[in-house]
Amino acid sequence: xxKLNEESLPHLxxxxxxxxYDRSRLTTGIVHFGVxxxxxxxxxxxxxxxxxxxxxxxWAICGVGVLPQDAAMKTVMDSQDCLYTLMxxxxxxxxxxxxxxxxxxxxxxxxxxDAVIEKMADPATRIVSLTITEGGYNISDxxxxxxxxxxxxxxxxxxxxxxxxxxxxxxxxxxxxxxxGVAPFAVMSCDNVPGNGEVARKAFGEFARLLDPELxxxxxxSVSFPSxxxxxxxxxxxxADRALLSExxxxxxxxxxxxxxxxxxxxxxxxxxxxxxxxxxxxNMAADVxxxxxxxxxxxNCGHQALAYLGYLAGYRYVHEAARDPxxxxxxxxxxxxxxxxxxxxxxxxxxxxxxxxxLERFGNEHVRDTLARLCAESSDRxxxxxxxxxxENVAAGGETARSAAIIASWARYAEGVDxxxxxxxxxxxxxxxxxxxxGRNREDPLAFISQEHFFANLSSDPGFAQEYLSALxxxxxxxxxxxxxxxxxxx
Numbered sequence: 144x145x146k147l148n149e150e151s152l153p154h155l156x157x158x159x160x161x162x163x164y165d166r167s168r169l170t171t172g173i174v175h176f177g178v179x180x181x182x183x184x185x186x187x188x189x190x191x192x193x194x195x196x197x198x199x200x201x202w203a204i205c206g207v208g209v210l211p212q213d214a215a216m217k218t219v220m221d222s223q224d225c226l227y228t229l230m231x232x233x234x235x236x237x238x239x240x241x242x243x244x245x246x247x248x249x250x251x252x253x254x255x256x257d258a259v260i261e262k263m264a265d266p267a268t269r270i271v272s273l274t275i276t277e278g279g280y281n282i283s284d285x286x287x288x289x290x291x292x293x294x295x296x297x298x299x300x301x302x303x304x305x306x307x308x309x310x311x312x313x314x315x316x317x318x319x320x321x322x323x324g325v326a327p328f329a330v331m332s333c334d335n336v337p338g339n340g341e342v343a344r345k346a347f348g349e350f351a352r353l354l355d356p357e358l359x360x361x362x363x364x365s366v367s368f369p370s371x372x373x374x375x376x377x378x379x380x381x382x383a384d385r386a387l388l389s390e391x392x393x394x395x396x397x398x399x400x401x402x403x404x405x406x407x408x409x410x411x412x413x414x415x416x417x418x419x420x421x422x423x424x425x426x427n428m429a430a431d432v433x434x435x436x437x438x439x440x441x442x443x444n445c446g447h448q449a450l451a452y453l454g455y456l457a458g459y460r461y462v463h464e465a466a467r468d469p470x471x472x473x474x475x476x477x478x479x480x481x482x483x484x485x486x487x488x489x490x491x492x493x494x495x496x497x498x499x500x501x502x503l504e505r506f507g508n509e510h511v512r513d514t515l516a517r518l519c520a521e522s523s524d525r526x527x528x529x530x531x532x533x534x535x536e537n538v539a540a541g542g543e544t545a546r547s548a549a550i551i552a553s554w555a556r557y558a559e560g561v562d563x564x565x566x567x568x569x570x571x572x573x574x575x576x577x578x579x580x581x582x583g584r585n586r587e588d589p590l591a592f593i594s595q596e597h598f599f600a601n602l603s604s605d606p607g608f609a610q611e612y613l614s615a616l617x618x619x620x621x622x623x624x625x626x627x628x629x630x631x632x633x634x635x
Contacts, residue, residue: 146395147242149224155242156393159228162244163195169203169247172419174263174328176309177274178206178216180377183243184402186272186333188229190245192424199419201267205248207259209275209309213251219398220249228399230388232510240392240399256306263316263328269416271316272331273343275309278524278573280336280346284531285600289349300353310350317351317366318358329367329414335444336528337436340370340411367413372435374407374443376505378513403511405501409435427492434488438498441483444529446502449475449546451518452553456563456624462513466506474628476503478546486536520571522554523578527598538605548611549631551599555592556619558582563623586620589613 145151152161173190175182186204193199206225208216220227225246231239252259263271273279281290291300298304299311306312317327330347332339344363352359377400384401388394409427412418422428429435447462453474454465465471479499487495534547559582560568572578577595584591593603593612603609618627 144389144395145393147223147226147228149226152226152242158240159392159394160239160241162191162242164197164200164244166244166247168200169194169245170201171205171247171262171265171267172202173204173270173272174207174259174268175204175246175272175274176207176209176313177276177279178208178213178220178246178249179274180380180400180402181373181375182272182274182333183227183246183400184229184375184377185373185406185408187243187245188406189408189421189424189426190419191241191243193419193421194245196423198423202270202419203247204245205250205262205268206246207250207252207262207312209252209307209312211253214253216398217249217251220246223397225249228388228392228394228396230384230392230399230401231404232401232508233404234504234508234510236510238387238391238510240388240394242394252312253307256312259312260306260316260319263313264319264323264325266320266325268328270329270331270414270418271313272333273309274333276521276524277334277336277528278521279309279334280332280342281310282342282346283597284527285597287345289346291350291353296350299350310347313347314351314354314358314362317362318355321358321361321365326416327362327366328416329369329418331369331371331410333371333373335373335440335525337440337532338370338433339436340368340432344368367415369411369413370432370436371411372407372409372432372439374439375405376403376511376513377401378511379517381512401511403505403508405505407439429491434490435493437487438490438493438495440529441486441533442479442495442499443502444525445483445533445550446475446479446506447518448522448526448530448554449478449550450506451515452550452557453624453628455515455519455568456553456557456619457628458562458564460515461509462515462518463507463509463511465515466503470625470628470632472503472507473632474546474549475506477632478550481543482537482547483533485540485542486533516569516571519557521573522558523572523574523598526551526554531599531602534602534608538602538608544608545611545615545634546631548608549615549627551593552612552615552619553624553627555582555585555616556624558592559585585616589616
């Protein structure tokens with residue numbers, strides 16, 4: 144078995160694609176925060192594709208970890224010379240694997256924050272990109288304000304503080320560039336957040352203003368924050384995936400990336416200091432990304448939530464199992480057609496009906512083995528950003544909301560922490576205690592869950608939506624998830 148690293152590249156089996164370029168010739172042009180599967184399955188992959196064509200050799204990536212758990216990625220990246228394997232699982236069972244070489248360095252900020260700051264302050268760095276999760280921007284879903292009281296941010300705002308948060312690190316690098324007369328890098332968010340570029344602008348601008356009002360104004364006026372939409376299902380890597388890669392492709396990789404075969408990236412073309420020729424790798428460089436964002440967030444991401452809690456409560460554990468249940472598939476399609484689609488903008492070059500049909504196929508890909516538990520995690524960062532805006536628009540327009548109400552009710556039922564078989568549910572959420580406390584009151588006060596104003600604002604006071612929510616929650620309690628789905632499918 145061949146352990147993956149730079150020295151072993153020439154000796155890997157012929158069935159495993161590998162970099163065709165000399166990695167020693169690469170220079171860093173991008174610093175990326177949040178080197179997880181999602182980033183490695185899209186941004187790093189697109190760059191590797193360009194590099195294999197002899198392009199973008201001055202746009203290699205320096206990865207950065209900020210959180211304590213990122214130390215594990217640091218260990219793996221160091222041991223493998225930042226190489227990793229991307230294994231795609233096609234619906235027909237075909238697997239293809241490719242070694243990605245576009246990441247050339249990995250820095251762990253808690254060990255040496257100044258090294259991270261200086262890497263970004265280097266004029267060669269022209270883009271700082273982010274996959275820091277939907278909740279990583281510290282923007283309230285109800286007020287739209289930046290939360291300066293969170294632990295890392297509050298610490299970074301203290302006089303003379305050594306930065307520990309992504310906000311502190313990036314802002315200090317921008318300050319050094321400004322003071323040295325170096326043009327600012329672009330800050331590119333790749334997270335599943337509506338208007339992620341403007342959200343990033345607000346978050347980093349507000350942080351900088353709290354630190355130094357003049358610096359805050361400069362960040363708002365001088366730094367580019369392009370928006371983007373990334374569409375690729377990337378489940379968590381398992382030991383079974385590592386074993387499969389080893390057996391089928393003959394390589395030992397401590398942290399490969401598993402993904403579906405579908406890929407789409409729409410990116411706003413606002414990079415004052417230049418960018419790779421991403422369009423040559425299949426990226427849609429767009430003047431306006433918002434239509435693509437709405438399509439992806441309200442169909443794919445909300446579609447995932449439509450299957451997640453109901454599927455888990457019904458006894459399924461994998462996405463493909465729920466997606467292949469005829470009634471759940473119909474429920475999902477009805478949500479997409481009757482509640483999500485009316486809120487979408489026209490998407491240039493995209494046939495929405497074909498996109499939705501393809502989504503059903505993607506969700507049903509049994510080989511990806513994406514778990515419902517993954518989709519159920521961190522719901523307090525997802526539902527308010529993705530689904531609640533759909534509800535608001537439909538309420539305002541007099542549109543349908545029954546299925547959205549049922550999805551939220553299924554989250555409330557799931558957050559009670561016990562499934563329909565009486566088994567404990569491990570609720571994973573950064574606001575777990577308050578979410579579960581509200582769900583614990585579901586039976587004595589059925590509106591308790593949607594009365595959490597920081598998630599739902601005043602939705603509980605809308606009579607029509609509240610009644611639909613109560614009806615779905617009541618059916619979930621009395622008869623279970625399958626009955627709740629059947630009631631809505633039969634009513635369509």
